[in-house]
Amino acid sequence: MTNRLVFENLKHRPVRTLLGVIAISIQVTMVLTLVGMSEGMLNEQASRARGVGADILIRPPGGSIIVSGGQMDARFIPFIDKQPHVTAATGTLIFGTDLFNYTTGVDLATFNRLNGGFRFVEGGPFQHPDDALVDEVYANQHKLHAGDTITNTNHKWRVSGIYEPGMLARMVVPLATLQDLTGNTAKVSTMYVKVDTAANIPGVIAELSDKLKTYKVYSMEDYTSLFSATNIPMLTDFIWVVVGVGVLVGFLVVFLSMYTAVLERTREIGVLKALGASPGYILNILLRETVLLAVAGSILGILLSYVTRFIIRDLVRSSLIQAIVPRWWLPAAAIAIVGALLGCLYPGLKAARQDAIEALAYD
Amino acid sequence: MTNGEPIISIRGLQKTYHAGEVAVHALRGVDLDVQPGEFVSIVGPSGSGKSTLFHIVGGLTPPTSGTIHIAGRDLLGMSDSERTQLRKKTVGFVFQKYNLLPTLTARDNIEIARDIAHHNGPLDPQFLDVLKLLGIQSRLDHKPRALSGGEQQRVAIARAIVNRPAILLADEPTGNLDTENSNAVLGLLRDLNGRLGQTILMITHNPEAAGYGHRIVRMRDGHIE
Numbered sequence: 001m002t003n004r005l006v007f008e009n010l011k012h013r014p015v016r017t018l019l020g021v022i023a024i025s026i027q028v029t030m031v032l033t034l035v036g037m038s039e040g041m042l043n044e045q046a047s048r049a050r051g052v053g054a055d056i057l058i059r060p061p062g063g064s065i066i067v068s069g070g071q072m073d074a075r076f077i078p079f080i081d082k083q084p085h086v087t088a089a090t091g092t093l094i095f096g097t098d099l100f101n102y103t104t105g106v107d108l109a110t111f112n113r114l115n116g117g118f119r120f121v122e123g124g125p126f127q128h129p130d131d132a133l134v135d136e137v138y139a140n141q142h143k144l145h146a147g148d149t150i151t152n153t154n155h156k157w158r159v160s161g162i163y164e165p166g167m168l169a170r171m172v173v174p175l176a177t178l179q180d181l182t183g184n185t186a187k188v189s190t191m192y193v194k195v196d197t198a199a200n201i202p203g204v205i206a207e208l209s210d211k212l213k214t215y216k217v218y219s220m221e222d223y224t225s226l227f228s229a230t231n232i233p234m235l236t237d238f239i240w241v242v243v244g245v246g247v248l249v250g251f252l253v254v255f256l257s258m259y260t261a262v263l264e265r266t267r268e269i270g271v272l273k274a275l276g277a278s279p280g281y282i283l284n285i286l287l288r289e290t291v292l293l294a295v296a297g298s299i300l301g302i303l304l305s306y307v308t309r310f311i312i313r314d315l316v317r318s319s320l321i322q323a324i325v326p327r328w329w330l331p332a333a334a335i336a337i338v339g340a341l342l343g344c345l346y347p348g349l350k351a352a353r354q355d356a357i358e359a360l361a362y363d
Numbered sequence: 364m365t366n367g368e369p370i371i372s373i374r375g376l377q378k379t380y381h382a383g384e385v386a387v388h389a390l391r392g393v394d395l396d397v398q399p400g401e402f403v404s405i406v407g408p409s410g411s412g413k414s415t416l417f418h419i420v421g422g423l424t425p426p427t428s429g430t431i432h433i434a435g436r437d438l439l440g441m442s443d444s445e446r447t448q449l450r451k452k453t454v455g456f457v458f459q460k461y462n463l464l465p466t467l468t469a470r471d472n473i474e475i476a477r478d479i480a481h482h483n484g485p486l487d488p489q490f491l492d493v494l495k496l497l498g499i500q501s502r503l504d505h506k507p508r509a510l511s512g513g514e515q516q517r518v519a520i521a522r523a524i525v526n527r528p529a530i531l532l533a534d535e536p537t538g539n540l541d542t543e544n545s546n547a548v549l550g551l552l553r554d555l556n557g558r559l560g561q562t563i564l565m566i567t568h569n570p571e572a573a574g575y576g577h578r579i580v581r582m583r584d585g586h587i588e
Contacts, residue, residue, distance in 0.1 A: 001471070001478035008466035271462045274423065275522075276451030276479050278444065356423045360458070 002281075006288040009261070016257055021297045023253035024336050027246035028301025031332045033308045033322060034242050038235055040321035046227035050220060051167035053115030054192035055201050057223045058208065059216045072215060074188045077110070083207060085200040088113035091188030092168070093178050095153060103152055104169035105178030114194050115167070122146045123161035129177045132157035135165040155181055243335055250297075250339030254290055258347035262286070269351050270359025279352035286348040287341065294340035298333035368435075370529055370562050371397035371420060376429035378415050389415040391585035392429070399529075400560040402553065404573035407582035413566045414534065416582070420564065421454045421532050422446035434529040451480040455523030459535035461515040463507040469518040470503040473525050480526045490525060493559070497521055497551060513544030520551060524561060531555070533565040537572055549575045 123146025537545035
């Protein structure tokens with residue numbers, strides 16, 4: 001019976017109910033989109049790292065997995081190439097052009113020994129120092145074909161080839177040209193190493209760690225496992241800030257909605273009290289209405305996260321990638337419900353404590 | 364009507380409200396006995412203390428002093444939760460403005476009173492007869508906005524007695540009704556009193572309506588005359 005009253009109360013004011021559900025859904029969508037984007041982008045970067053075909057990856061000392069600039073001496077590469085069980089070694093220079101886009105300088109001769117080289121869908125490898133290669137995703141986003149010119153890193157590049165995505169980066173240029181342009185002569189950001197057999201990977205890692213001292217030497221498996229939000233403190237903090245904003249939005253919307261509902265239903269509250277309803281009974285009704293709003297908003301928010309993914313991927317065609325992260329559905333819904341319940345507390349307690357005689361006299 | 368232990372026994376009842384810094388003596392020592400099955404009409408001008416008496420008997424507000432026993436229970440010194448219990452099962456209210464919950468059907472308005480009193484299961488046959496007596500059984504699936512004033516008040520009466528309270532308190536039950544509906548509702552109250560032995564206290568300004576009770580109690584300035 002109480003559930004029927006709750007449901008009918010929400011139906012009685014459809015616009016207010018709908019606005020409450022939409023506001024809560026926006027909160028949930030915000031969280032899921034942000035988490036989905038961080039996971040999507042990180043997964044995509046990890047996938048491209050794996051796509052290089054290397055077994056070992058060498059990085060400079062420091063915390064972040066996102067590296068920009070040359071911090072390692074490229075003269076180590078021939079030394080590494082000569083180590084026992086190493087079949088190929090190469091270095092790349094990563095230079096960030098904006099928050100999510102990086103240009104990568106690569107030495108095609110040594111890079112191709114790792115993996116057979118890029119698989120071209122149009123054009124081919126570098127012919128000139130100012131040539132660039134872009135992957136299909138980048139080409140579609142920027143409407144590029146082989147022979148076109150693009151400006152990046154304050155430099156004009158000629159697109160010599162377009163390759164299948166999933167390897168290394170969206171855009172690559174000759175290593176030497178990028179080193180000169182960015183003042184990183186003989187420097188690289190990352191070194192990749194291919195080993196003859198998988199069984200020898202640990203041994204080669206141990207050997208290189210000992211010889212390279214300050215540099216960090218990872219198996220590709222260990223390295224790609226680092227691509228999670230928890231390894232990027234700023235990103236984790238940002239996610240929690242968005243979660244906090246979401247809770248605040250849910251709290252405020254529900255507070256205003258329930259406060260209005262309590263004022264509007266003052267006489268009804270008086271009637272329920274005259275019938276013998278306890279303060280707990282009155283509060284229970286409002287809490288159930290709130291939970292129902294929050295659950296409906298959460299479900300809508302989850303569905304809307306598919307819409308945001310579609311917008312980002314197919315309409316806006318940005319460089320961002322949003323994954324759908326089902327393991328965050330329950331936490332996002334729980335956050336929405338907690339925020340909503342907090343918002344309901346004050347109006348609920350006000351209703352529960354309402355004097356019955358005053359409420360019955362309310363017009 | 365029986366002549367034994369009163370179902371309502373009031374002695375020296377006083378109630379003082381504070382409106383800001385002003386003390387308002389709404390009841391100044393009321394003595395009243397009501398026998399089980401009695402139908403008492405309470406009349407008096409505005410400000411005479413009728414509604415305050417109702418609110419105290421109905422457990423909506425505590426008395427300031429005096430003694431008041433309802434169905435053997437002493438209201439003086441009752442806590443809020445004890446008075447809430449009283450309203451669940453011992454007292455039923457009928458209001459001038461019907462006060463049905465607008466989002467529920469007539470049936471659900473009656474059911475919610477049972478739900479609050481933790482009464483489950485189907486309605487008992489005797490109550491179904493009461494619904495026939497009230498003439499509302501074909502209107503139970505309509506919401507209040509689809510019911511006439513008279514129908515709403517009859518639903519309100521059904522809601523007030525569904526838990527078989529010891530006392531039915533009717534506060535100007537015909538105040539918002541035309542003559543025809545007023546007579547119908549008053550007739551129903553008299554029927555309930557006569558057939559079921561329901562004890563009824565009714566506030567009214569209408570001398571004709573007051574005549575439906577077994578006796579009339581007149582109040583003025585917080586006293587019974």
